[in-house]
Amino acid sequence: MKILIDTDLLTDDVTAYTASSSDASYPAANMRDNYPGNVWKAASGTSATIKLNVSDGSAVALFNINATDVKIFYGTGDSYVNESGFANESGYAYSPIDPSAILKSFNLSGTAGKVWAEYPYQSGETYIYESGYANESGYANSGSDHVVTILLTATGVPSVGIVRAGKVEEFRNPGYGGMAEGSVDYSIQAQMPNGANYFRKRSVVRTHSGLSMLETRANAFIFKHDIFDAVGPMPLPVRITADSVTDDEFIVFAKRTAPVGIEHVTTDYTRINFGLMEVA
Numbered sequence: 001m002k003i004l005i006d007t008d009l010l011t012d013d014v015t016a017y018t019a020s021s022s023d024a025s026y027p028a029a030n031m032r033d034n035y036p037g038n039v040w041k042a043a044s045g046t047s048a049t050i051k052l053n054v055s056d057g058s059a060v061a062l063f064n065i066n067a068t069d070v071k072i073f074y075g076t077g078d079s080y081v082n083e084s085g086f087a088n089e090s091g092y093a094y095s096p097i098d099p100s101a102i103l104k105s106f107n108l109s110g111t112a113g114k115v116w117a118e119y120p121y122q123s124g125e126t127y128i129y130e131s132g133y134a135n136e137s138g139y140a141n142s143g144s145d146h147v148v149t150i151l152l153t154a155t156g157v158p159s160v161g162i163v164r165a166g167k168v169e170e171f172r173n174p175g176y177g178g179m180a181e182g183s184v185d186y187s188i189q190a191q192m193p194n195g196a197n198y199f200r201k202r203s204v205v206r207t208h209s210g211l212s213m214l215e216t217r218a219n220a221f222i223f224k225h226d227i228f229d230a231v232g233p234m235p236l237p238v239r240i241t242a243d244s245v246t247d248d249e250f251i252v253f254a255k256r257t258a259p260v261g262i263e264h265v266t267t268d269y270t271r272i273n274f275g276l277m278e279v280a
Contacts, residue, residue, distance in 0.1 A: 001171045001211075002116075004061050004164050004237040007226045013166025015145055016053040021045075026159065034235050036064040036161035036253055037203075037280055048158040053145040057166035058121040060148050061237035063253045064161025065113035069153040074119045074146060075101035110155055116239050116251045118168070122146040162253055164237045171223055171272075179240075180210040184277060207257065208240060209275040220270035224260040228274065232256075235279040254278045 006013050019028040019040060026041035042048035052060070060072060082088070103119050148165050152158040186202040235255040241247070257275035264270050
């Protein structure tokens with residue numbers, strides 16, 4: 001299992017984000033809240049770009065996407081501008097994205113799509129002078145974010161519910177003791193005074209329960225105390241299954257259904273039991 005979280009920040013590692021355009025009623029801030037149904041939507045057209053400045057990490061996750069194609073890049077995000085009087089030869093132009101840093105292209109259904117993509121770990125390096133050396137007045141050394149660029153193509157105006165990027169905590173052996181999947185139906189049902197049945201269809205979300213893993217005590221404590229006890233009922237991006245299982249059904253934006261329980265089986269192994277419920 002993989003969980004996208006910075007355990008020091010108790011959130012992800014996105015320091016800034018921009019969208020190529022936004023509908024005034026669906027601002028870019030919507031994709032950074034905890035509600036997948038509260039979407040960001042581009043102002044017009046069938047394509048859009050999202051850029052994330054990420055301080056540290058190796059993964060990006062998106063939920064409730066209406067796109068049919070998603071391309072993801074990572075890199076410095078540097079662009080190049082010619083000095084005055086210089087120009088590229090005809091047919092050539094600088095690209096703001098390093099072509100070698102193309103991560104992956106995803107083909108999606110165009111309805112409530114989900115993406116989990118990983119890339120080589122990137123970190124913002126910091127620079128410190130040796131003793132006796134210092135920057136000139138007004139200058140300072142600092143770490144630099146890397147940039148994740150997301151290109152969306154949809155049949156209509158592109159929209160996204162949740163975007164997260166940053167560090168990943170990994171735990172082995174998901175479902176070691178068995179895994180069950182259920183659902184919670186938020187539909188309304190009632191019987192009218194005349195005996196007629198009334199119903200209103202609403203969202204149905206999935207639950208995953210009976211999950212267990214065998215880990216060292218240290219990893220068990222990270223899972224329980226540093227992540228799920230620390231964030232409480234706040235939803236997190238989770239990839240439930242191992243890398244060999246790529247079905248997007250096992251990519252969830254979910255919250256715990258109850259505090260995590262752990263059982264110390266031996267001095268070396270600990271069993272973890274918990275439940276997750278997707279957030280609509």
